[in-house]
Structure formats: structure tokens, C-alpha cells
Amino acid sequence: MTMLPRLTIDTNVLVAALRNRNGPSFTLIQLVRRGKVAMYCSPALFLEYEDVLKRPVQLAASGLTPVDVDAILNELAHLIVPVTTHYQWRPQLRDPADEMVLEAAVNGQVNAIVTYNLRDFSPALRFGVAVLNPEQTFRKFELPHARSTPS
Numbered sequence: 073m074t075m076l077p078r079l080t081i082d083t084n085v086l087v088a089a090l091r092n093r094n095g096p097s098f099t100l101i102q103l104v105r106r107g108k109v110a111m112y113c114s115p116a117l118f119l120e121y122e123d124v125l126k127r128p129v130q131l132a133a134s135g136l137t138p139v140d141v142d143a144i145l146n147e148l149a150h151l152i153v154p155v156t157t158h159y160q161w162r163p164q165l166r167d168p169a170d171e172m173v174l175e176a177a178v179n180g181q182v183n184a185i186v187t188y189n190l191r192d193f194s195p196a197l198r199f200g201v202a203v204l205n206p207e208q209t210f211r212k213f214e215l216p217h218a219r220s221t222p223s
Contacts, residue, residue, distance in 0.1 A: 076110045077213040078153070080117070080177035082170075082187035083124050085206060090125065090134040090144070096206035099217045100186065104151055108215060112180035113152040116172045121145060155180035167192055177201045184209060 081100070088097035104111045113121075124130060125141045136144075155176045170189065174196055177185045184202035185193050186209050193203040202212065210217045 076108065077184070077209070077215070078110045078112055078180065078182040079209065080112050080155075080173060080180060080182045080185050080201075082173050082185060082189065082193075083117075083120055084188045085186050086121055087124060087130060087134075088188065088206075090130070090136060090141075096210065096217065100206045100209060100215075103215055103217075105147070107151075109213070111148070111152045112155050112176060112182050113148075114155045114157050114172060114176040114179070116157070117176045118145075118149065118152070120169075120172065121148075153180065174199075174201075184212070 081104075085097045085100065088095060089101045090098075092098060100109070103109045122141070122145055125134075125136075125145070126138050131137065131141070157172075157175045157179050167189075170192055173185060173187070174193065176182075177196060178199045178201060182201060184204045185196055186204055186206055187193055188205055190203055190205060196203050204212060209215065
């Protein structure tokens with residue numbers, strides 16, 4: 073039995089997924105929906121998803137309504153593996169807002185953080201967590217994906 077890749081997905085990947093349904097971020101979220109990867113998330117990170125995805129600029133760019141975002145987040149809430157943050161090591165990252173992503177990843181003992189801010193998350197490597205963008209994630213874990221344009 074093969075273990076599913078365990079991933080913590082940064083908010084910027086969700087934003088990209090909702091803005092471009094032909095890109096690798098969207099494809100990755102579809103793999104979460106199909107149970108091909110396990111998405112690990114803390115309550116704090118999930119609240120950040122909601123906050124960012126419902127911002128007027130994000131709604132305009134994605135063409136979604138707040139009700140649409142609620143429906144997407146409701147589905148994700150049923151799919152994620154919840155992470156309780158027992159340990160914090162702040163500060164580790166340049167951007168304090170990224171700390172909750174690292175904490176969810178380390179406390180969830182994930183294989184990788186999936187983000188477009190690779191450089192900002194390089195300290196995750198010292199915790200044994202890979203830092204990958206969506207395309208790198210497909211290659212590392214040999215996940216099925218269609219040729220797609222960057223999101």
C-alpha cells in the first residue's frame with residue numbers, strides 16, 4: 073500500500089488555483105479532491121485561506137462570489153487532515169504571516185510545503201520538510217498531471 077504524499081498548501085497556491093483553472097495549482101487541488109494527496113492544515117491556516125480568498129481583489133480576479141468561496145472551503149474542510157499546533161518555533165521565516173504554514177507543516181509531519189514562495193520557506197528544510205512549487209510536487213511524488221500553463 074502506497075502512502076499518499078502529505079502536503080501543507082500555502083495560501084498563494086489556493087489563490088492561483090482559483091484564478092486559473094488550467095494551471096498546476098488547480099490540478100493539485102483536484103488531486104486533493106480525488107484523494108490522491110493528503111492536505112494537512114491547521115485552523116489558523118484555514119482561516120487565512122478564507123480571509124485571503126474573500127478579499128475583494130481576489131473575488132474580482134477569480135470571478136467567484138463569497139458564497140462560491142464558502143462552498144469551496146466547505147469541501148476542503150471535509151478533505152483536509154486537521155493539524156493541531158503543539159509546537160511553535162517563531163521566528164523562523166522572513167514573513168511572520170508565513171509562520172503558520174511552517175507550523176502546520178512541521179506539526180503535521182508533512183512531506184512538503186507547496187508554495188510559490190520557495191525562498192521564503194527555505195528554513196523548513198531544517199525541519200525535514202521539502203519546499204516545492206506545484207510543478208515540482210508533481211515530479212517529486214510522481215503525481216498525474218496534464219500539461220498546464222503556469223498559474
